[in-house]
Amino acid sequence: MAKKQLAQEYYKAPPYDVILEPAKLAGRWHESFGRVAPLHVEVGIGLGHHLVQHALIHPDQNHLGLDLKMHRIYTARHKALRQGARFVRFVPGDADEALAAAFADGEVDRMTLLFPDPWPDNRDAPKRLTHPDRVARYRRLLHAGGVFHFRTDDEPLYMYSRDVFLAHGFALVEAVELERTTTDFEARWLLAGRAIFGFDAVRLG
Numbered sequence: 149m150a151k152k153q154l155a156q157e158y159y160k161a162p163p164y165d166v167i168l169e170p171a172k173l174a175g176r177w178h179e180s181f182g183r184v185a186p187l188h189v190e191v192g193i194g195l196g197h198h199l200v201q202h203a204l205i206h207p208d209q210n211h212l213g214l215d216l217k218m219h220r221i222y223t224a225r226h227k228a229l230r231q232g233a234r235f236v237r238f239v240p241g242d243a244d245e246a247l248a249a250a251f252a253d254g255e256v257d258r259m260t261l262l263f264p265d266p267w268p269d270n271r272d273a274p275k276r277l278t279h280p281d282r283v284a285r286y287r288r289l290l291h292a293g294g295v296f297h298f299r300t301d302d303e304p305l306y307m308y309s310r311d312v313f314l315a316h317g318f319a320l321v322e323a324v325e326l327e328r329t330t331t332d333f334e335a336r337w338l339l340a341g342r343a344i345f346g347f348d349a350v351r352l353g
């Protein structure tokens with residue numbers, strides 16, 4: 149079936165793990181997973197390579213993948229099913245909308261953002277997924293001690309993001325997962341010999 153047609157089918161009758169109305173689960177995501185466990189949310193999963201690897205390494209966590217594009221969601225979902233990653237759910241659509249409405253304050257234990265578009269022109273700064281307004285929201289969703297994991301191949305975006313997190317109630321520590329998992333984009337950059345920058349930002353109390 150063509151990708152576009154398959155995506156339309158998903159909107160008509162989403163499988164149990166593709167959540168079209170995430171706001172209904174705010175404060176009770178554990179019900180969707182059928183168990184109480186730490187909640188990991190990845191924003192902009194692309195084809196889901198990292199989300200699936202992370203879910204396989206951390207079967208003790210509940211994993212939620214967000215992406216704008218339904219066809220990427222279903223590619224990622226097939227990957228999770230094929231590789232046997234359990235406790236993974238997906239939310240298609242604009243992450244801004246989901247993050248604004250679909251979680252109680254402090255409900256999230258870990259967030260991941262990998263290789264987002266850098267939007268290098270300063271006039272486009274509001275579109276960056278590490279813009280101060282969004283980082284303030286990430287802080288609200290994470291509980292104290294929760295970790296935001298960030299990676300990019302774009303050094304100016306790395307420096308910008310680092311400063312925004314530091315100014316919004318996070319402390320930075322070296323990212324422990326930098327070497328353990330890769331993303332689809334990262335694999336290309338590593339082959340091309342490009343440097344990868346990243347950090348773990350811990351939400352202060």
Ligand SMILES: C[S@@+](CC[C@H](N)C(=O)[O-])C[C@H]1O[C@@H](n2cnc3c(N)ncnc32)[C@H](O)[C@@H]1O
Pocket residue numbers: 191192193194195214215216217220241242243244261262263264265331332333334
């Ligand atoms: C450059 S790709 C990186 C994908 C993946 N993280 C990786 O490293 O392979 C950026 C991804 O973020 C998604 N994205 C961009 N803006 C988004 C938004 N506002 N809400 C949800 N997903 C978004 C895009 O659809 C795309 O899949």
